[in-house]
Amino acid sequence: MLVDLLEDEVNVVDLSLxxxxxxxxxxxxxVDADGEVAEGEAVExxxxxxxxxxxxxxxxxxxxxxxxxxxxxxxRYAGLIAxxxxxxxxxTLLVDLANSDGFKGxxxxxxxxxxxxxxxxx
Numbered sequence: 359m360l361v362d363l364l365e366d367e368v369n370v371v372d373l374s375l376x377x378x379x380x381x382x383x384x385x386x387x388x389v390d391a392d393g394e395v396a397e398g399e400a401v402e403x404x405x406x407x408x409x410x411x412x413x414x415x416x417x418x419x420x421x422x423x424x425x426x427x428x429x430x431x432x433x434r435y436a437g438l439i440a441x442x443x444x445x446x447x448x449x450t451l452l453v454d455l456a457n458s459d460g461f462k463g464x465x466x467x468x469x470x471x472x473x474x475x476x477x478x479x480x
Contacts, residue, residue, distance in 0.1 A: 369409075369447075370406065370409050370410050370447060370451070371409070371410055371411055373444055373447065373448075374441070374444065376435075376438060376439065377439050377441070377444045377448065378410070379422075379435070380432070380435055380436040380438075380439055380448070381448050381451065382415070382418050382419055382422045383422045383425065383426040383432045383435065383436070384432065384436060384448065384452055384469070384473065385403065385406075385415075385419050385422075385451075385452070385455060386419045386420070386422040386423045386426065387426070387429060387432060387469055388452055388455050388456055388466060388469055389403070389419065389455070390423070391456075391463060391465035391466040391468075391469055392459070392463045392465060392466060396458070396459030396460075397459075398458035398459040398460065399455060399458050399459055400416075401458070402454060402455050402458040403415055403416055403419065403455075404416075406451065406455075429469075429472075433472055433473060433476050434476075436448075436473060436476065436477075437476040437477065437479070437480045438480070439477075440480070445477055449470075449473075449474070452469075452470060452473070453470065456470065
């Protein structure tokens with residue numbers, strides 16, 4: 359049944375702490391990829407913060423920019439996420455964020471490609 363399938367899906371609140379930290383870092387880099395925070399991206403972050411039960415997700419994204427200022431360090435950290443369901447959820451959230459401003463730019467695609475490559479190797 360569809361209900362059973364939905365119950366088995368990983369929800370963002372179910373992610374491990376490491377996966378959430380990686381997700382927030384990836385969100386920061388995705389938002390910064392095109393040089394501006396579009397209105398659609400801000401709305402997506404607001405909704406995602408509500409879903410994560412994280413009242414200040416935008417502030418966490420800003421803090422994450424300092425923690426993961428180096429994209430390679432972020433990708434190494436995100437590469438440690440081994441759970442396939444968590445990876446799929448993060449992938450979906452990042453693609454949704456990239457598409458939220460109506461255009462997935464070259465830098466956004468490059469971040470996604472680099473992340474997927476890291477996951478393919480690990």
